[in-house]
Amino acid sequence: MSFRLGLVGKGDDAAFTLESLEEKKDIPQENILVIPKIDVKVKIIEGESQEALDQGAWRMPTTSTPDKGGNTVISAHRFKYLPPNNTTFYLLDKLNRGDRLFVYWQGKEYKYVVIESKVVEPTEISILDNTPDNRLTLFTCTPLFSTAKRLVVVSVLTKS
Secondary structure, eight states, X not given: OOEEEEEESSGGGOEEEEEETGGGOOOOSSOEEEXXXXXXXXXXXOOSSGGGGGGSEEEOTTSOOGGGOSEEEEEOOSXXXXXXXTXXXXXXXXXXXXOEEEEEETTEEEEEEEEEEEEEOTTOGGGGSOOSSOEEEEEEEEXXXXXXXXXXXXXXXXXX
């Protein structure tokens, strides 16, 4: 953890303080998904229909949210705009075990680490099931330019 030495007050009343630099981080007030390794920074859209997918990363309406725990499931287009584009999951297949993801949800930061990547059939709806652990499941179409299968990346909440 990084700290900054600060000075409070003047003259004889002056005192030094240690401020955590991590605590001073600006947390977005919008709901946002950030995947640094593949340069994704996309707004998380709430909606009841698949049309929400055209506006950003869509949190599947029957799944949990980061603040409630369980399985938060988010889907995004793989190829909607010419790559590179930070609002699509074009490079989602480049994520590996141990890579970090961040969700900013209702003014709070949630940090996740990737534990699994797999390809499933489009009919495999078990990826939407709730889980006892706090996890983030991302999915998109695969291979590129096809809707034949689904690429799924699973990550778990971490404290660091």
